[in-house]
Amino acid sequence: IVREVSDGIRPLAERRDATLDIDVEFEESAQVTADRDQLGQVFTNLIENALKYGGTGGTVHVSISPEDSRFPGMIGVSIKDNGPGIPRQHLHRLTERFYRVNAKQSKEQGGTGLGLAIVKHILARHAGELDIASVLEEGSTFTVWLPLRKLS
Ligand code: ATP
Ligand code: MG
Numbered sequence: 001i002v003r004e005v006s007d008g009i010r011p012l013a014e015r016r017d018a019t020l021d022i023d024v025e026f027e028e029s030a031q032v033t034a035d036r037d038q039l040g041q042v043f044t045n046l047i048e049n050a051l052k053y054g055g056t057g058g059t060v061h062v063s064i065s066p067e068d069s070r071f072p073g074m075i076g077v078s079i080k081d082n083g084p085g086i087p088r089q090h091l092h093r094l095t096e097r098f099y100r101v102n103a104k105q106s107k108e109q110g111g112t113g114l115g116l117a118i119v120k121h122i123l124a125r126h127a128g129e130l131d132i133a134s135v136l137e138e139g140s141t142f143t144v145w146l147p148l149r150k151l152s
Contacts, residue, residue: 001036001039001040001043002022002024002043002062002077003022003024004040005040005043005044005047006020006022006043006047006062008044009044009047009048009051012048012051012052013051013060016051016052016054016056016057016058017056017057018051018054018056018057018058018059018060019058019059019060020047020051020060020062021059021060021061021062022062023061023062023063023064024062024063024064024077025064027064029151030064030075030148031148031149031151032075032126032146032147032148032149033149034126034146035122035125035126038122038125038126039122039126041118041119041122042118042119042122042123042144043062043077043079043144045115045116045118045119046079046115046119046142046144047060047062047079048115049115049116049142050079050080050081050083050140050142051081052109052111053081053083053084053105053109053140054081054082054083054139054140055081055082055083055084058081058082058083058139059081059082060079060080060081061078061079061080061081062077062078062079062080063077063078063080064076064077064078065077065078065143068131068145070131071129071131071145073147073148074128074129074145074146074147074148075145075146075148076131076143076144076145076146077143077144077146078141078142078143078144079141079142079143079144080139080140080141080142081139081140081141082138082139083139083140084136084137084139085134085135085136085137085138085139085140086101086132086134086136086140087101087136088134091132091134094116094132095116095117095119095120095130096117097113097114097117098112098113098114098117099113099116099117100113116130119144123144123145123146126146126147127146127147128144128145128146128147129144129145130142130143130144130145131143131145
């Protein structure tokens, strides 16, 4: 799904002079049950954000996360940018509808401020989680966690 949606996003990456580095492989043992279109929307919103707010000439890296004891039995796909990062006090509000860290910048970038609220909503429907980590002047990592399908 990540690879499918990334084709549609490459023109944005080119306009931003950014590198979109998709590093995900299909793994037989790591499957999830999900709505394909909705998960496509999740990855589209997160990769577009990483490109929009990651600064020009940056790199957006999409990869499978190492296991994390906070999310047992789940698989994580992380979208990492090397942009300016997000000040700590904003992190817990990012998924609120219409919430923007920098109103002026977001106005220039366009959009409505709904992208992350939609991500949160879709992940909730999949019993998933969104984990956000950010370091100022280093960048942000948004990780999508989804329950692994139990293969018998
Ligand atoms: P829309 O997604 O509707 O086009 P938007 O991108 O402004 O608009 P969200 O995707 O919900 O809305 O993001 C909310 C805000 O979070 C953004 O306006 C931006 O301030 C901040 N943000 C999101 N992703 C990043 C990121 N990767 N780096 C820095 N800031 C980010
Ligand atoms: Mg957005």
